[in-house]
Amino acid sequence: xxxxxxxxxxxxxxxxxxxxxxxxxxxxxxxxxxxxxxxxxxxxxxxxxxxxxxxxxxxxxxxxxxxxxxxxxxxxxxxxxxxxxxxxxxxxxxxxxxxxxxxxxxxxxxxxxxxxxxxxxxxxxxxxxxxxxxxxxxxxxxxxxxxxxxxxxxxxxxxxxxxxxxxxxxxxxxxxxxxxxxxxxxxxxxxxxxxxxxxxxxxxxxxxxxxxxxxxxxxxxxxxxxxxxxxxxxxxxxxxxxxxxxxxxxxxxxxxxxxxxxxxxxxxxxxxx
Amino acid sequence: xxxxxxxxxxxxxxxxxxxxxxxxxxxxxxxxxxxxxxxxxxxxxxxxxxxxxxxxxxxxxxxxxxxxxxxxxxxxxxxxxxxxxxxxxxxxxxxxxxxxxxxxxxxxxxxxxxxxxxxxxxx
Numbered sequence: 001x002x003x004x005x006x007x008x009x010x011x012x013x014x015x016x017x018x019x020x021x022x023x024x025x026x027x028x029x030x031x032x033x034x035x036x037x038x039x040x041x042x043x044x045x046x047x048x049x050x051x052x053x054x055x056x057x058x059x060x061x062x063x064x065x066x067x068x069x070x071x072x073x074x075x076x077x078x079x080x081x082x083x084x085x086x087x088x089x090x091x092x093x094x095x096x097x098x099x100x101x102x103x104x105x106x107x108x109x110x111x112x113x114x115x116x117x118x119x120x121x122x123x124x125x126x127x128x129x130x131x132x133x134x135x136x137x138x139x140x141x142x143x144x145x146x147x148x149x150x151x152x153x154x155x156x157x158x159x160x161x162x163x164x165x166x167x168x169x170x171x172x173x174x175x176x177x178x179x180x181x182x183x184x185x186x187x188x189x190x191x192x193x194x195x196x197x198x199x200x201x202x203x204x205x206x207x208x209x210x211x212x213x214x215x216x217x218x219x220x221x222x223x224x225x226x227x228x229x230x231x232x233x234x235x236x237x238x239x240x241x242x243x244x245x246x247x248x249x250x251x252x253x254x255x256x257x258x259x260x261x262x263x264x265x266x267x268x269x270x271x272x273x
Numbered sequence: 274x275x276x277x278x279x280x281x282x283x284x285x286x287x288x289x290x291x292x293x294x295x296x297x298x299x300x301x302x303x304x305x306x307x308x309x310x311x312x313x314x315x316x317x318x319x320x321x322x323x324x325x326x327x328x329x330x331x332x333x334x335x336x337x338x339x340x341x342x343x344x345x346x347x348x349x350x351x352x353x354x355x356x357x358x359x360x361x362x363x364x365x366x367x368x369x370x371x372x373x374x375x376x377x378x379x380x381x382x383x384x385x386x387x388x389x390x391x392x393x394x395x396x
Contacts, residue, residue: 056364081350088357095364102371109378116385183374187317261377 029068032083036064039090049097052104056093063089110168117170153270160213160268163206167199175269178203180236182262190231192239200236203266204243215240215250216267220257230254232264240266294349299340302352306333309359318362321369325362329355 028034040060043049049057063086071079157176161169168179184196192200207213217240219233233252241247257263294302310329318326336351386392 081353084354085357088354088361092357092361092364095361095368099364099368099371102368102375106371106375106378109375109382113378113382113385116382116389116391119389120385181374181377183370183377186315187320 029071030079030083032087033064033068033071036083036086036090037068040064043090043094043097046097048101049094051097052100053093053097054100056089056096060086060089060093114168114170117172156210156270157268160206160210164199164202167202174265174267176267178266178268180232180264180266185232185235185264188228190228190235192235197239200239201243204240204245207240207245207249207268208243210270211246211249212270213249214269215245216269217250217252218255218265218267219253220255220265221262222257222260229257229262229264236264236266294346296343296345299336299345299348299352302349302356303333303336303340306336306352306355306359309356309363313359313363313366316363316366317370318366320366322362322365325358325365329359329362332358 029037043053043057043060053060063082067082067086071082074082154171157171160176161171164178168181170177170179178199180192180196180199184193184199185191186193207215217233217236219229219231219236221229230253233254237247237250237252240250306329310326310333313322313326313329332351332355336348336355339345339347339351
């Protein structure tokens, strides 16, 4: 009987000891911090974000690490603020990484489109009359057949094109065509985005080096987009003018878009065309 | 003893700086927050990240209210939230716009591939 009571007593002591040990073990980080750590782990597991998160992902890493280290020593208000900060940094890292991934993919696809367009041109070598006009003249332009020596004008345009890295451009029957998509303007506005302005800065440098090149800026849009299509063409012309390309060389106009695609084409032709 | 007193004083000073902001800190945070929100608006966050932009505006308003009440610490904290949420709105807007643009190019590549009789895979 005594032995039996002793065992029971020992069991109670063991349970009490175990509970006491649990009570003295420092608690883990708060649940909000654990959630942030998990979200950050997901970002690192996503190659689109892990490879493109850049400084934003590093900032999120640092914030969540500092929070997990210090959370138990912070007062309630400071903890809430730091959780908010870390949460926003994690989300900024996610959005920035995905944005860069989409931009890089867009550039790859743009290059692919150029390659396919070149294949299309090679298959349809022909002589066509240009639909491009300037204010003073309308001239036919010959498209070069595959394998035919490249004429001086085309070679010059291709040399120009090589300087326009990162821009969507092609050399076709109209000349060197540099395209500014709808996304390079503020939505429904004739206002250039900062990346579009950077592209136009590079284009202006090229155009200043060839004072004889003639430029047509064509604003494309649907039938209902007439005003904004023209305004966007004017915005591009004015920007180039502000960057030292004489406005007298530039003809800006509105052109109906057969597929309803909104964009602005800057068409460059040399004096040899 | 002197050594311990020095460390105690240093710890108090550091924690005081971390916990409280003065008027200058609040003004700086407010200016940075206003810039972040304006930048998000220029990135058309109103169209692509409206909830984040609204939250940034709300936080900026709260920061101004706290500043008017001479609550510099509260103002700096709200302004920091407005700055980060404004930055988030801009980043999400940029993400959505880039994804839309990529989808457009993807569609035209797909059309060209069809015209050329090529397989539909894109890079």
